[in-house]
Amino acid sequence: MRIANPGAFRINVQEALVGGVSDPRNESLIKMFNLINVGERAGSGLPSIRTVWQKQGWQEPEIVESFNPDRTTLLLPLAANKAAAKSGDKKVAAKSGGKSSSISEKRKNDILQYLTDTPEASSTQIADAIGLQVSRTKMYLSELVSDGAVVAEESSRARKYRLKS
Structure with missing residues (x-):
C-alpha cells in the first residue's frame, strides 16, 4: 500500500x-x-x-x-x-x-509493576516513575494496550492507564 x-x-x-x-x-x-x-x-x-x-x-x-x-x-x-x-x-x-521497535522485557515489567502499585496513572507519571522519556513510554504503553495487559481510558490529553482486570 x-x-x-x-x-x-x-x-x-x-x-x-x-x-x-x-x-x-x-x-x-x-x-x-x-x-x-x-x-x-x-x-x-x-x-x-x-x-x-x-x-x-x-x-x-x-x-x-x-x-x-x-x-x-x-x-x-x-x-x-x-x-x-x-x-x-x-x-x-x-x-x-x-531494539528500537520492540519493547524490552525490563521496561515492560517496570510499567506493569508501577501500575500494580499505582492503580491509575498518566503516561507522564509513568515515564517519570520509571525514568523514560514520555514518547518512549507512550510507545511501550501502546504495545501493552495492544497486548491486552493494560487498559487506556479517557481521551488523549486526559488519558489514564491501568492494568486490565
Missing part, C-alpha cells in the same frame, strides 16, 4: 517513528476525526502502524520524502518479512525486530 501526501514531513522522521509528537497539517481534518472518535492527536499513529506490521510479520513500513515538488509517502508492504518468510512463522518477524 502507498499513502502519499503533498508537502514535506513536518517533524523529524525518527521522532515520528518513536511517537509522542503530533504536528498535523490539517487541523480541520483532525477535529473531524476527533468528532467521530477516530484519532487521538497523541503522535501514536506511526508507532501503532509499525507494531501491527511487525506482529503480522510484514516488511517494515518505509517513509519516503521527495522534493520539488515536496511529497511524503508512507509505503506499507504486505509482503512477509524475510525472517518470517524463511521460517514460515510470522511470530519470528515480530521477535526479530530491532
Whole structure:
C-alpha cells in the first residue's frame, strides 16, 4: 500500500517513528476525526502502524520524502518479512525486530509493576516513575494496550492507564 501526501514531513522522521509528537497539517481534518472518535492527536499513529506490521510479520513500513515538488509517502508492504518468510512463522518477524521497535522485557515489567502499585496513572507519571522519556513510554504503553495487559481510558490529553482486570 502507498499513502502519499503533498508537502514535506513536518517533524523529524525518527521522532515520528518513536511517537509522542503530533504536528498535523490539517487541523480541520483532525477535529473531524476527533468528532467521530477516530484519532487521538497523541503522535501514536506511526508507532501503532509499525507494531501491527511487525506482529503480522510484514516488511517494515518505509517513509519516503521527495522534493520539488515536496511529497511524503508512507509505503506499507504486505509482503512477509524475510525472517518470517524463511521460517514460515510470522511470530519470528515480530521477535526479530530491532531494539528500537520492540519493547524490552525490563521496561515492560517496570510499567506493569508501577501500575500494580499505582492503580491509575498518566503516561507522564509513568515515564517519570520509571525514568523514560514520555514518547518512549507512550510507545511501550501502546504495545501493552495492544497486548491486552493494560487498559487506556479517557481521551488523549486526559488519558489514564491501568492494568486490565
